[in-house]
Amino acid sequence: MSVKKITSLVLMIFLCLSVSGCGVVLLGGAAAGGTYVYVAGKATQKYNADLGTTYKSAIAACKELNLKIDSAKKRLSDASIKAVDVDTTVYIDLSSSSSKVTEVTVRYGILGDEQASSRILAAIKKNL
Numbered sequence: 369m370s371v372k373k374i375t376s377l378v379l380m381i382f383l384c385l386s387v388s389g390c391g392v393v394l395l396g397g398a399a400a401g402g403t404y405v406y407v408a409g410k411a412t413q414k415y416n417a418d419l420g421t422t423y424k425s426a427i428a429a430c431k432e433l434n435l436k437i438d439s440a441k442k443r444l445s446d447a448s449i450k451a452v453d454v455d456t457t458v459y460i461d462l463s464s465s466s467s468k469v470t471e472v473t474v475r476y477g478i479l480g481d482e483q484a485s486s487r488i489l490a491a492i493k494k495n496l
Contacts, residue, residue, distance in 0.1 A: 417496050423462055
């Protein structure tokens with residue numbers, strides 16, 4: 369194969385991956401490194417901590433940010449927190465990716481708010 373054909377093939381594969389949504393999967397791998405992914409009104413970040421520790425950190429973050437906790441449920445492999453910030457409902461979902469990694473998803477309000485969600489994720493990380 370010529371260099372031109374190989375280059376075209378690589379570019380087509382990259383284009384297919386980026387258009388098909390696999391780009392979000394690629395970004396998700398970077399989330400464990402300290403960044404978060406914001407898609408469809410939800411911010412998601414992975415933390416290098418078990419579910420129990422991350423859940424306690426999320427509760428502490430809510431208290432630190434003066435969010436009123438309406439409900440908090442922890443199960444074996446996931447947990448959820450529903451809180452209120454003045455008149456906006458905040459949903460925090462935690463799921464155990466492995467025994468040492470927990471994925472946290474935050475939705476601030478119905479449509480989402482990237483800045484508010486980012487602040488909550490930062491507060492969770494601070495309390496780990």
